[in-house]
Structure formats: C-alpha cells, structure tokens
Amino acid sequence: MSRRSTPGLGLGRGRVADLEAGPALGTKEGLVALRIDIITIFPEYFTMLGVSLIGKAVQRGDIAFSVYDLRSWAHDPHRTVDDTPFGGGPGMVMKPEPWGEALDAIAGVRGAAGVQGETGVSGAAGVQGAAGVRGAARVPGEARVRGEAGVQGTAGGEGEVDRDAGAEPERLAAEAAEAAEDAMAAEAAMAAEAAGPVPQLIVPSPAGVVFTQAMATELAGAGHLVFACGRYEGIDARVAEHASGRMPVREVSIGDYVLGGGEPAVLVMVEAICRLLPGVLGNAESAADDSFGAGTGPMRGLVEGPVFTRPRSWRGLDVPPVLLSGDHAAIARWRRDEALRRTARNRPDLAARLVDEGLDERDRRVLSEVGFAGTIDDVANLTGPPQRVRRRARDDSKDDKRCTPRLPR
Numbered sequence: 409m410s411r412r413s414t415p416g417l418g419l420g421r422g423r424v425a426d427l428e429a430g431p432a433l434g435t436k437e438g439l440v441a442l443r444i445d446i447i448t449i450f451p452e453y454f455t456m457l458g459v460s461l462i463g464k465a466v467q468r469g470d471i472a473f474s475v476y477d478l479r480s481w482a483h484d485p486h487r488t489v490d491d492t493p494f495g496g497g498p499g500m501v502m503k504p505e506p507w508g509e510a511l512d513a514i515a516g517v518r519g520a521a522g523v524q525g526e527t528g529v530s531g532a533a534g535v536q537g538a539a540g541v542r543g544a545a546r547v548p549g550e551a552r553v554r555g556e557a558g559v560q561g562t563a564g565g566e567g568e569v570d571r572d573a574g575a576e577p578e579r580l581a582a583e584a585a586e587a588a589e590d591a592m593a594a595e596a597a598m599a600a601e602a603a604g605p606v607p608q609l610i611v612p613s614p615a616g617v618v619f620t621q622a623m624a625t626e627l628a629g630a631g632h633l634v635f636a637c638g639r640y641e642g643i644d645a646r647v648a649e650h651a652s653g654r655m656p657v658r659e660v661s662i663g664d665y666v667l668g669g670g671e672p673a674v675l676v677m678v679e680a681i682c683r684l685l686p687g688v689l690g691n692a693e694s695a696a697d698d699s700f701g702a703g704t705g706p707m708r709g710l711v712e713g714p715v716f717t718r719p720r721s722w723r724g725l726d727v728p729p730v731l732l733s734g735d736h737a738a739i740a741r742w743r744r745d746e747a748l749r750r751t752a753r754n755r756p757d758l759a760a761r762l763v764d765e766g767l768d769e770r771d772r773r774v775l776s777e778v779g780f781a782g783t784i785d786d787v788a789n790l791t792g793p794p795q796r797v798r799r800r801a802r803d804d805s806k807d808d809k810r811c812t813p814r815l816p817r
C-alpha cells in the first residue's frame with residue numbers, strides 16, 4: 409500500500425520505509441535536535457514547514473519532520489478512517505484501528521525497550537519487525553547465559569567430592585556471566601542511543617490543556633514529538649489510552665475555539681516549539697525577550713510592548729524619543745512600562761497574576777494608571793469582551809484584595 413507523498417516535503421512512497429531510511433527532510437543522522445512526526449489525513453497541509461526559519465533549520469538538519477497519511481493504515485477500498493459515534497449524536501468519530509497501526513509503526517520505532525517489544529508484536533513490515541527483534545534478542549540471551557552460569561556455579565559450590573575442582577568452573581561461570589552482562593549493557597546502550605528519545609504523543613483537541621509558552625519550552629527539549637491530527641468529532645478515546653501505556657500522551661488545545669481539525673493547531677504548536685530550538689532564531693536573545701518570556705527576564709508574565717524601526721518620523725508619527733536616546737537603562741524601563749500597560753489593557757488575566765509577584769513601585773504606578781490597584785488573585789479568566797467584565801464598586805474597602813481592572817473606554 410502506498411502513502412500519498414506531500415509536495416515539498418520529499419516523502420517517499422511506502423508505509424514506513426522512509427522512516428528506516430532516515431527522516432524525510434535533510435537530517436544529519438544523530439544530530440537532530442528535534443524529530444517531529446505528524447499523522448494526518450491532509451499531509452498537504454504541512455508543506456509550509458519547508459519555508460522560513462524552520463525550513464532552514466530542517467535543511468541544516470537540526471529538525472526532522474515526517475508527515476504521514478493516516479489513510480495508509482486504513483485497509484478498506486475507501487480507506488475509511490471514521491465511523492458513527494456509539495451512543496448516538498452528531499458527526500463522526502475517527503476509528504481506532506488506523507490510528508493504532510500508525511502509532512505502532514511511527515512511535516514504536518524509537519520508543520523505550522518495552523515499547524519496541526510491544527510494537528514488534530502488533531507491528532508490520534521492516535521497522536516494527538526490527539524493533540521486535542531488538543527486544544527478543546536481548547531478553548532470551550540474558551536468560552540463557554545467566555541460567556548456565558547459575559547451574560554451573562551452584563553445582564561446583566555444593567560439590568562434596570572435590571571443593572577445589574568445583575571452584576574453577578564456578579569462577580569461569582561468574583566471569584562468563586559478568587562478560588555477558590557487560591555485553592548486554594553495551595548493546596542496550598547502543599540500541600537506546602540508536603532508538604533516540606522516547607516520543608511524546610500530542611493530540612490537539614479543543615478539550616485539551618491550553619498550550620502555553622512554558623509548554624512550548626518544555627516540548628522543545630523533548631527530542632521526539634508525534635502529533636496526531638484528529639478531524640470530525642475527534643479520535644476514539646481508546647487510542648490515547650492505549651498509547652499512554654507506551655509513551656507520554658497530552659491532549660492540547662491552542663485556545664478556546666473550535667477548529668475544523670488538529671492540523672492548524674499542530675502548525676501553531678510546531679512553530680512555537682521549533683523557534684525555541686538553538687540556532688533557529690537569528691538573534692539568540694530574541695526568544696528571551698518574547699511575550700511570556702520564561703525565567704526571570706524583564707518580560708516574564710507580560711506581553712511585549714510596541715516596537716519601532718526607521719524612519720524616525722512617518723506620516724506625522726514620531727518614534728518615542730527615549731528609543732533614540734542611547735540610554736539603555738531608560739530604554740529598558742520604557743519597554744517594561746509599555747509591556748505592563750499593554751498587558752493590563754489586553755490581557756487583564758495575566759496582569760492580575762502579576763500583581764502578587766514582586767512588582768516595584770514604578771510597576772505598580774504604571775499598572776494603577778491603566779486601572780490596576782491592589783492585589784488581584786481571582787480574576788484569571790477576565791479575557792471576555794470588555795462589557796462583560798465586572799467593574800469594581802467605588803466604595804470597595806482597601807482591605808478587599810479583589811479588584812477588577814478598568815478597561816479603556
């Protein structure tokens with residue numbers, strides 16, 4: 409059975425053969441910072457991964473993408489991947505069987521040792537077979553060598569006729585066992601290195617946990633991600649449950665709205681994750697200055713303020729003079745002020761969390777100018793339309809730690 413190839417992504421034909429031959433796009437074997445596998449019924453969706461900074465990182469071999477057509481693992485003439493939901497209701501649900509086979513083939517290749525054995529059982533063709541063989545070769549070997557050593561040692565040690573005569577086979581057996589153990593450890597280390605990191609399965613879903621910059625940072629260090637793009641009403645729940653027995657699985661939402669399928673969500677996540685990999689961004693500090701910057705940077709918990717470039721004056725609008733001053737401390741302070749203002753205006757939920765976190769006097773003044781005062785600890789969901797935000801009563805006591813941000817009129 410052939411897999412449709414994706415223009416621009418250089419996918420070959422065959423179900424898992426190009427996986428064995430190496431990831432689809434320009435990979436320096438062994439040096440890939442992140443391997444990403446995407447399973448979808450619309451492989452064409454991902455042609456744009458070949459462009460921009462991520463496309464360059466792929467060409468350098470820092471990132472390896474492989475895109476798989478789920479229908480390759482559907483075996484009826486129509487390559488059906490969905491069915492009606494048990495219990496009734498609208499829409500269709502993605503069938504578990506194609507997903508199970510796809511994950512066996514793709515995620516089983518570099519999974520943990522236990523996973524490979526399991527994959528070998530249910531898997532098909534070259535890759536899965538190879539995974540199964542690795543597990544099988546090691547375990548019976550271990551049992552056999554240890555068994556022999558144990559028998560000889562025991563026999564020699566307990567012999568009553570000639571203690572010295574028994575000592576030699578015992579020593580030889582112990583040495584053989586040790587050598588066999590060393591060989592197995594070396595083999596296991598080599599197999600683990602060749603296998604790569606255990607993949608993490610990401611299932612985009614509006615019902616998932618919300619994707620954040622912190623999650624992007626974490627996933628950038630994962631080594632191997634598998635994205636499973638659902639369509640229709642979603643994927644049969646047993647797929648994620650079964651997969652969680654072999655690898656970490658997360659259902660992830662990119663926001664509180666419903667897309668037609670997981671593909672756009674995967675593009676969003678892939679972009680956010682990959683730009684954090686070393687060497688992907690031109691300026692090494694760009695990511696640290698981002699909105700939501702992690703760590704202790706000046707943008708921690710804030711969205712970024714406005715930015716300007718040449719010309720200094722454009723259509724009667726001037727660049728803020730401080731940015732031309734050369735005074736780096738003043739520029740840093742101005743940027744933080746602007747970030748605070750914009751966060752308070754556009755993201756009161758984020759600003760509300762800030763107030764508790766060691767703001768200085770100036771920070772507090774800036775925030776109060778745009779409507780924040782006091783401590784807010786329970787307005788994390790104030791992201792709805794402005795008219796629906798509760799306004800603070802004028803006579804609220806100072807002891808009341810709750811406050812509602814005033815929004816621009």
Ligand code: ADE
Pocket residue numbers: 612613614660661662663664665666667668669670673
């Ligand atoms: N699939 C449909 N809607 C989605 C969302 N908001 N996030 C992730 N995946 C989705």
